[in-house]
Amino acid sequence: MSQQITRSSLDFTRxxxxxxxxVLTEPAIDFLADLVSHFTPARNQLLAERKKVQAAIDEGHLPDFISETNSIRESSWQIKSIPADLQDRRVEITGPVERKMVINALNANVKVFMADFEDSLAPDWSKVIEGQINLRDAVKGTISYTNESGKIYQLKPDPAVLVCRVRGLHLPEKHVLWQGEPIPGGLFDFALYFFHNYRELLAKGSGPYFYLPKMQSYQEAQWWHRVFCFAEDHVGLPRGTIKATVLIETLPAVFQMDEILYHLRDHIVGLNCGRWDYIFSYIKTLKNHGDRVLPDRQVVTMEQPFLSAYSRLLIKTCHRRGAFAMGGMAAFIPSKDTQRNEWVLNKVRKDKELEASNGHDGTWIAHPGLADTVMAVFDQALGTRRNQLDVLREHxxxxxxxxxxxxCQGARSEEGMRANIRVAVQYIEAWISGNGCVPIYGLMEDAATAEISRTSIWQWIHHGKTLDDGQPVTKALFHRMLAEEMQVIQQELGDGRFSAGRFHEAATLMEKITTQDELIDFLTLPGYALLA
Structure with missing residues (x-):
């Protein structure tokens, strides 16, 4: 570790x-230090509470709606206002905060760009700092990028609305310490984006808008409410200037959607179906419940009853409260092969037609090449409306x-298990090499899909499940398949790319998090130790 620099009450290890x-100017550091000292102790208590809740579920209690908050669920109230530039969110694109990607995403045929410091960014220190610079330049409208062949990328007039996704409550920023411990990564991301950009955003008719991931309880929503109020008071902004959309991507949170909306009602504009993380959370939360083991991830689609119920409940809950209900991610990538591309666009179209007909106000894509197809689906569903807040699903x-x-019913196949191994190893290798958003087998993978891949196998091993062909899923079977699939990966990528990469470290981490008896909550936590 290099020598620490102390500024305010924070120690920087770089x-x-x-x-x-x-980015880390004195006033910005002072603001960050104030947030950290005020809110870290309560954040640590919230993480401890997560462990208590999980321990009860591990012992056999199933998640449920909370009786003590019945009055919130049963009474009539609505969230506060939604800003004009967030009224129409029919298509949102997501991606990491890399310079070229920021420009391409803001220029795409979409309404909103969610710039991601979380699941699609490996939080290498330089990338986190560069991400803040890239967003600051995007807000100013001065961002440009020149590639190796001299092509210049610049913002078009009227780019998409910018929303910043900060890291989840559980993720640390290890390069900044407070009282000897890494600070919450989400506070680092929030503090710097808010502090450097709120004036410019408000001056151009927008505002400091955020996506909040991995929330598990209404108490965590209360915590963010207090963070937002503190930030607004610090710079003299009216209450409710900061706006947030909360991802409902954990199983515990689906039972507290009314409460989350209520406790963030000054600041919240909607909830989002973060469906890949939700599937991961279903596996992780119910890990000890052998009767709820999921099949191959390829068959866990939104038509499955538990996911359909989640989507419909989110829409009904949000619209009753005047909040948006955002749909999930289309992770497909357009193909240069005409036939394959047609198949991709049809799959995406069908998925988005289901979301639009259910009443979602908008949806997510991971690639600009899907924008026109998905925009056409929502244009048709919305007609002259900007959103579907009028779809109340009251009946x-x-x-x-x-x-x-x-x-959830479905196959547990050898091919499904092998595909999980290949996807997870390749994603982990990319992540520990500093790239959190990776095209693998025609899908744009982020941490969520790798999490499903490795927890799914862990669950099959843990509960002694068998594959459809009768093979018992054991640690020995996993080890054999891992060795074989490493050879497949090497053949697919070529010896040069394979030997230049960090595949052996990725396989070692994959083995550890898939076969140890205690399930590791997030692969990004041990992965972070391997990042610069």
């Missing part, structure tokens, strides 16, 4: 380059906890 100093039958937890 020397400040000129670039770093332009739906009540959705029960049993429906949200319903076991």
């Amino acid at each position: 020397q400040f380059s000129q670039q770093t100093a332009s 739906d039958a009540t959705i029960s906890a049993e429906q949200l937890l319903e076991p």
Whole structure:
């Protein structure tokens, strides 16, 4: 570790380059230090509470709606106002905060770009700092990028609305310490984006808008409410200037959507179906429940009853409160092969037609090449409306906890297990090499899909499941398949790319997080130790 630099009450483990100093200015550090000292102790208590809740579920208690908050669920109230530039979110694109990607995403035929410091960014220190610079330049409208062949990328007039996704509550920023411990990564991301950009954003008719990931309880929503109020008071902004969309991507959170909306009602504009992480959370939360083991990830689609119930409940809950209900991610990547591309666009179209007909106000894509197809689906569904807040689903039958937890039918195949191994190893290799958003087999993979891949195999081993052909899923079977699939990866990528990469480290980490008896919560936590 290099020599620490102390500023305010924070210790920085990296020397400040000129670039770093332009982001970590004295006033910005003072603001960050205030946030960290005020809110880290409560964040640590919230993480401890997560462990308690999980321990009870591990012992046999299933998640359920909370009786003590019945009054919130049963009374009439609505969230506060939604800003004009967030009224129409029919297509949102997501991606990491790399310079060229930021420009391409803001220029795409979409309404919103979610710039991601979380699941699609490996938080190497320089990338986190560069990400803040890239977003600051994007907000100013001065961002440009020149590639190796001299092609210049610049913002078009009227780019998409910028929303910043910060890291989840559990993720640390290891390069900044407070009282000897790494600070919360989400506070680092929030503080710097807010501090450097709120004036410019408001001056151009927008505002400091955020996506909040991995939330598990309404108490975590209360925590973010207090963070937002503190930030607004610090710079003299009216209450509710900061706006947030919360991802409902954990199983515990689906039972507290009304409460999350209520406790963030000054600041929240909607909830989002983060469906890949939700599937991961279903596996992780119910890891000890052998009757709820999921099949191959390829068959866990939104048509599955437990996921359909989740989507419909989110829409009904949000629209009753005047909040947006955003749909999930289309992870497909367009193909240069005409036939394959037609297949991709048809799959995406069908998925988005289901979301639009269910009443979602908009949806996510991972690639600009899908924008026109998905925009056409929502244009047709919306007509002259900007959103679907009028779709109240009032005549739906009540959705029960049993429906949200319903076991999922489908195959457990050898090919499914092998595909999980190949995807997870290649994603982990990319992540520990500093790239959090990777095209693998025609899909844009981020941490969520790798998490599903490795927890799914862990679950099959843990509960002694068999594959459809009768093979018992054991640690020995996994080890054999891992060795074989490493050879497949080497053949697919070529010896040069394979030997230049960090595949052996990735395989070692994959083995550890898939076969140890205690399930590791997030692969990004041990992965972070392997990052610069």
